[in-house]
Amino acid sequence: MRDAAEPDSGLAARLARVRSDIADAARSAGRTPDDLTLIVVTKFHPASLVRDLALLGVHDVGENRHQEAQRKAAELADLQLTWHFIGQLQTNKARQVRRYADVVQSIDREALVDALAGPVPDAPAHIGGFVEVNLTDDPDRGGVAPERVEALVERILQTETVQLRGVMGVAPLGADPRPAFASLRAVSERVQSIAPWATAISAGMSGDFREAIAEGATHLRIGTAITGNRPSAI
């Protein structure tokens, strides 16, 4: 058994590599790497991997399934981590997510805002929120249609609980991600005309974070490039 205080060196090497690639991409875009928040997506991986990441200086982690996230957050309650919920969220799970998540990045409908906004005993008074924007023509992909973003933002602004941070998007599969990220940036500008503080743009995954950085991403959600391939079940 390896020493629990010594994270697997493959993980450390992949994390270092991604951090340096992010810094390079930021500099090529004329941006400073300090303006970028790396969220390591740890879905399907055990809590022990999240603990290893924390030992390597990771502060932000992303999860997309409620029960798995809830279990890991409870197991790792001793760590100072920021938990980002990034997956489809059922309205009836929203109140439970309030208890462990610091941020929900996948706000895609008014009913979810209302579910997140209600009083939840033992939960923090506030939760950060990103509006997830559908960057594809397929309404079945996650996110609100770009033309419906303003209405959703207004609904969030009516709550005291959900604190709007910005927008989130996933580039379409099998197409150049750059135009999709450019349209996310345009949506972000519209959001900022209503909520000037909501400047965050969560975009970019393992395969496309360089393009996202070039189009102004502030938050990167990177999984496999750091964690290695996801196990199918834990």
Ligand SMILES: *Cc1c(COP(=O)(O)O)cnc(C)c1O
């Ligand atoms: C899984 C996931 C990621 C990370 O994807 P990788 O390709 O493993 O980097 C990012 N964002 C969302 C919404 C995800 O579900």
